[in-house]
Amino acid sequence: MEPTTAFFTQPVETVMQQYNCTVKGLTSSEAADRLSRFGHNTLKTKSSASSVKPFLSQFKSPITIILIAAAILSIALQDVVDSIIILVIVFISSILGFIQEKGAADAVSRLLKIVQVRCAVIRDGKEIEIAIEDVVPGDIVILNAGDIIPGDCLLIDSTELYVDEAAFTGETFPVEKRPGIVPAGTSLSKRSNALFMGSHVISGKATAMVVATAGATEFGKISDRLRTRSPETDFERGIRRFGYLLMEITLLLVILIFATNVLLHKPVIDSFLFSLALAVGLTPQLLPAIISVNLAKGARAMAQKKVIVKRLSAIENFGNMNILCSDKTGTITAGKVSLGKALDIDGKESSKVLHYAWLNASLQQGFKNPVDEAIIASQKGQLHDFSLQKEVPYDFIRKRLTISVSNGKENIAITKGAMLQVLEVCTKAEAADGPLVPIEQAKQQLLSNFQELSEQGFRALGVAYKPSSPNFSRADEIDMIFIGFITLFDPLKPGVVDTIGKLEDMGVALKVITGDNALVAKSLGKQVGFETTSILTGDDIRNMSNAAFRQKVVETQIFAEIEPNQKDAIILALKNTGHVVGFMGDGINDAGALHAADVGISVDTAVDVAKESADLVLLDQDLAVLRDGILEGRKTFANTMKYIFMATSANFGNMFSMAGASLFLNFLPLLPKQILLTNLLTDLPETTIATDQVDAVMLAKPQAWDIHFIKRFMVTFGILSSVFDYITFAVLLLILHAQEASFQTGWFIESVISASLIVLIVRTRLPFYKSKPSPYLVGTTLAVIVFVLALPYTPLGNLFGFTRLPFFFFGWIVLIVCGYAISAEMCKRWFYSKFGGEIARSF
Numbered sequence: 001m002e003p004t005t006a007f008f009t010q011p012v013e014t015v016m017q018q019y020n021c022t023v024k025g026l027t028s029s030e031a032a033d034r035l036s037r038f039g040h041n042t043l044k045t046k047s048s049a050s051s052v053k054p055f056l057s058q059f060k061s062p063i064t065i066i067l068i069a070a071a072i073l074s075i076a077l078q079d080v081v082d083s084i085i086i087l088v089i090v091f092i093s094s095i096l097g098f099i100q101e102k103g104a105a106d107a108v109s110r111l112l113k114i115v116q117v118r119c120a121v122i123r124d125g126k127e128i129e130i131a132i133e134d135v136v137p138g139d140i141v142i143l144n145a146g147d148i149i150p151g152d153c154l155l156i157d158s159t160e161l162y163v164d165e166a167a168f169t170g171e172t173f174p175v176e177k178r179p180g181i182v183p184a185g186t187s188l189s190k191r192s193n194a195l196f197m198g199s200h201v202i203s204g205k206a207t208a209m210v211v212a213t214a215g216a217t218e219f220g221k222i223s224d225r226l227r228t229r230s231p232e233t234d235f236e237r238g239i240r241r242f243g244y245l246l247m248e249i250t251l252l253l254v255i256l257i258f259a260t261n262v263l264l265h266k267p268v269i270d271s272f273l274f275s276l277a278l279a280v281g282l283t284p285q286l287l288p289a290i291i292s293v294n295l296a297k298g299a300r301a302m303a304q305k306k307v308i309v310k311r312l313s314a315i316e317n318f319g320n321m322n323i324l325c326s327d328k329t330g331t332i333t334a335g336k337v338s339l340g341k342a343l344d345i346d347g348k349e350s351s352k353v354l355h356y357a358w359l360n361a362s363l364q365q366g367f368k369n370p371v372d373e374a375i376i377a378s379q380k381g382q383l384h385d386f387s388l389q390k391e392v393p394y395d396f397i398r399k400r401l402t403i404s405v406s407n408g409k410e411n412i413a414i415t416k417g418a419m420l421q422v423l424e425v426c427t428k429a430e431a432a433d434g435p436l437v438p439i440e441q442a443k444q445q446l447l448s449n450f451q452e453l454s455e456q457g458f459r460a461l462g463v464a465y466k467p468s469s470p471n472f473s474r475a476d477e478i479d480m481i482f483i484g485f486i487t488l489f490d491p492l493k494p495g496v497v498d499t500i501g502k503l504e505d506m507g508v509a510l511k512v513i514t515g516d517n518a519l520v521a522k523s524l525g526k527q528v529g530f531e532t533t534s535i536l537t538g539d540d541i542r543n544m545s546n547a548a549f550r551q552k553v554v555e556t557q558i559f560a561e562i563e564p565n566q567k568d569a570i571i572l573a574l575k576n577t578g579h580v581v582g583f584m585g586d587g588i589n590d591a592g593a594l595h596a597a598d599v600g601i602s603v604d605t606a607v608d609v610a611k612e613s614a615d616l617v618l619l620d621q622d623l624a625v626l627r628d629g630i631l632e633g634r635k636t637f638a639n640t641m642k643y644i645f646m647a648t649s650a651n652f653g654n655m656f657s658m659a660g661a662s663l664f665l666n667f668l669p670l671l672p673k674q675i676l677l678t679n680l681l682t683d684l685p686e687t688t689i690a691t692d693q694v695d696a697v698m699l700a701k702p703q704a705w706d707i708h709f710i711k712r713f714m715v716t717f718g719i720l721s722s723v724f725d726y727i728t729f730a731v732l733l734l735i736l737h738a739q740e741a742s743f744q745t746g747w748f749i750e751s752v753i754s755a756s757l758i759v760l761i762v763r764t765r766l767p768f769y770k771s772k773p774s775p776y777l778v779g780t781t782l783a784v785i786v787f788v789l790a791l792p793y794t795p796l797g798n799l800f801g802f803t804r805l806p807f808f809f810f811g812w813i814v815l816i817v818c819g820y821a822i823s824a825e826m827c828k829r830w831f832y833s834k835f836g837g838e839i840a841r842s843f
Helices: 012-018 028-038 052-057 062-076 080-115 234-263 268-282 287-304 314-320 351-363 370-378 419-423 439-455 496-505 518-528 538-542 546-555 564-576 588-596 608-613 623-664 672-686 707-735 740-762 775-793 795-799 808-834 836-842
Strands: 118-123 126-131 140-144 152-164 175-177 200-212 307-309 323-326 338-343 387-392 400-406 411-418 426-430 436-438 459-467 480-489 509-513 535-537 558-560 581-584 599-603 616-618
Touching (some): 012 152, 012 200, 140 152, 234 623, 234 707, 287 307, 287 623, 307 623, 314 599, 314 623, 338 370, 351 370, 351 411, 370 480, 411 419, 419 439, 426 439, 436 439, 439 459, 439 480, 439 518, 496 509, 496 623, 509 564, 535 538, 538 558, 546 564, 581 588, 588 599, 588 608, 623 672, 623 707, 672 740, 672 775, 707 808, 740 775, 775 795
Parallel strands (some): 323 509, 323 581, 535 558, 599 616
Antiparallel strands (some): 118 126, 140 200, 152 175, 400 411, 426 436
C-alpha cells in the first residue's frame, strides 16, 4: 500500500488512489481489515508474552542471580536437598512479587482506558470519534485546535492551520501548513503539506489523510531519540539513593562475613551461601512489588475520587506537592461564562455590538470555548442573516478571532478578542450615533471604561469590524473600526473558598495563572479570600532579571496577562526554589507547563494535547476533587515508607546479629535456606501494607523523602532488634545449652515472631494501641506466627533443619518478645521526640 514516491511530492488524488480511499473515508470493514494488517497505532509495545518480562525481572537482582548460581553449584557438589529448597524459596518470593506487580499493572491499564485520547475520522461517510490507537492508513481525519496529529498525514484542505512541531524541529513557534505539493528531498521541517505524528494543532482546522501509523511514521522511526524519559520524581530519586545505600551495606557485609567464616575454617560453599543469604535477607526483595501495589491501590482509590492516574510514580509527587498552579476558569470559577452587557464606546448598551459579537461567535469554525457559547446562548433562536466567507482563527499570540461574512449585499470582517489586542488593529472608533472618530481620540475613554469593568470583576472583550473582501486573510486584519465591548462574568464555584482554605491547611499553596488582565485577577483574589493579593503580570516578568524573578515567583499569588511560554518559566522557577509544583491546565497552550510541572493535572474534557501531557486526569474539574486526590497520594506515600522502615530496621538488626553470631559460634547461626525462609515469612505481612490505615498526622502536610532519616531509623531500631537477638542467644546457649539445630530453630522462631509483631508498632508514630492496623495486616501477621510455631513439628520443618524445642522455651520467647515490644514503643517515643521536626516533614 505504501507509495514508491514520497507522499508529500504527489497530488492528493494520486495518493488516495495508492491507498485505495476517498474523501468519504474508509468503510468499517476495510478499517478493521487494515487494523489487523498494520496493528494498533501506538509506539508502546504490546507483546503477546507480556507476562514473561515482568516475571523475569523478578530475578534481575545481581545478588539473587549469584545466589541461584551458587545453589546450582552446590547441587553439583552433592548438596541437593538444601540447594533445591533455596531455589524454591527464591522462586516463591519471585512469584509473589510478580503476582503483586502484574495485578497492579492490570489495574492501572484498565483505569487508563477511561481517559483514552480520541480523534475525529470519517468512516462509512460519517464523522465519528475513535481512539487514536484505532486509526489506520487511509483514514480521513478532521483536525481542530488542540488535536493531536494521529499519524503522518497529507493535507487535503486547511484553514489558517498552525501546528507545533517542536518535537522534530526544536522550533518554539508554530508552523503554518497548507495543501499542495513540495519537491522531493524537502527537509521534514519544510514539508508544508504534511502533518506528522507527535505534533499537535495550535490553531485553525484541517482535513487530512493518514499515510502512516505507529512505527512507520517519522516519529516512530526516530522514536528512541525523540522519546524523552519522564523527569525523575522525588520519590524515584529517593528509592534510587536508598538502593545505593543498601548496595554499599550489602557488599560490605558479604565480603567481611565470607572472609571471616573462611578464616575460621568453616566450609567455603556454606560460608559463601550464608553470606549471600545474609545479603538477600538485608535487601527488601519485595520493595518493587510493594511500591507497585501501593501505587496501583492509590490509583484505584483516586479513580473512585474521580482522579485517573496516567503515570503511577506521579502519585508520590501528588502527595508531596506544596504548590498548585491553576488557571481560574472551571477550577476556581464555575466555568459557565455568563454574558453581561454589550456596550458601545460610551458605555451604553448596544444591539449592534451584541449582534456583531454573536455573528463572530456563532459562525467561527475553530476551537469552541465557554465565551462563544455564552454569547450564542444569549441570542438563542436568532437566525443568521450572514454566512461565513473566511476565518482567521484565534491564537495565543494575536488573542483575537476574525471572520469575514456576507449577506449577499455586503462583506464585513468582524474581530473579537482581548481588549488591547483588538485595539492595536483599529484605526477608528464608532460612536453610538454613527460617526467615526480616530482611535487615538477615543482610546483614553475606552481604556478607562475597560479598567472600570475589570475592577468590577467583569472580563471585557473588544469588538471591531470593517468592510472587507471575500478573500480576507490574516494580513487584512488592519484598519478596523472599534465599536464596543461585551462583558462576561464567571462566578466562583460553590464552596471553592472553603476548598482553597482546606488546601492551605494541608500545606498546599494555590497560585493562579491566567491570561486575564491584572484588574480582573485582583478582583478574583479578593473574592477567594487571598489576604494580600500579590500580582505579577507578563510584562513584569519580561522586564525582570532571573534572580529577581526567582525571588518574586514564590511570593506572588496571582500571575495575570501571562503568555503560554511564561507558564513554563513560572513552573520551573518554583521548582528551582525547592518546591514540589503541580500545574492544572486544559488548554492548547498548557502542554509545556504540564510537562514542566512535577505533577501535570488535566481534565477529561481538555483538548487532546493537554490530556496526553498530563500525569493525572480529573473526571470532574474541581479543586475539591484535587484535595481528595492529594490525600490518597499521601496515604500511598506513607504506606510505602512504612514498608521501607519496617523491612530495613528488622532486616538490618537480624542480619547484624547473624553476622556477629557467626564469629563466636562454631556453626552457622542460621543455614542459608533458613535465612531465606525468614526473609520470605517476615515479608508476607508487609505485602498487605497497601491496605493499612494512615494516621491523620501523616496526611496533614506534604511529605518528602529523607534518606538521612531512614538511616537513623534503620540503625536505631536495628540495634534494638540486635540487643534482643543477643538476649535470645544467651537464653539458647546458657539456659537451654542448645546445640546447632536447637539454636537455629529457637532463633528462627524468635526472630520471625518479633519481626512480624514489631510491624504493628513501627507502622505508626502514635502509641500502637491508638492506631488501628488493617484486618489484612493483622490476619497475615497472626497466620505467619502460627505457621512458625507449628513448623518445627512438621515434616517440612525437618527439611529446613529445624528440631522440636522444649515447651518451657516458649515462655522465654514470650518474655523476650514482650520486652522487645515494650522497648520498641519506648524507643519510638524517644526517636520521634528527638527527630520530630524532620519527621513532620519527611514521613
